[in-house]
Amino acid sequence: MDEVDVRILRLLRQDGRASLQQISDSVGLSPTPVARRLRGLEQRGIVTGYTALLDEAALGFQVSVFVSVQLDRQVDQALAQFETAIATFPEVVDCWLMTGNRDYLMRVVTEGLAEFETFLTHKLTRVPGVAKIESSIPLRRVKSGISRMP
DSSP: OOHHHHHHHHHHHHOTTOOHHHHHHHHTSOHHHHHHHHHHHHHTTSSOOOOOOOOTTTTTOOEEEEEEEEESOOSHHHHHHHHHHHHTOTTEEEEEEOSSSOSEEEEEEESSHHHHHHHHHHTGGGSTTEEEEEEEOOSOOSOOOSOOOO
């Protein structure tokens, strides 16, 4: 990956809807080599997709909660069972397998605290193997990013 590829990535991160012509004008190449470079970035798995960023609050999802989960056993079957269950919960926006004193850290997004309580009591606590749950409610986002750039 060279400096032109990095400039293409930065432009796409700023505006994922930028046309090949706009990108080529910005990086000083014609659209054909830009398309070839972009296809190469996609094939190498550096560009993994294109999507719109949504404002969750504007969609009515006012509450975001970070939830850490500890399982009663950290064995392959328990991890797989938990991950399969979490994949079906639309409230779980992000989920990471962690090191340290928790097994998973999730970001859960709901319309309000009542919906979060329902998620907690009717879904998460019923997943087999869940031993401990801790929730933290963020006050405000200090920094936001999609991915780190070279």
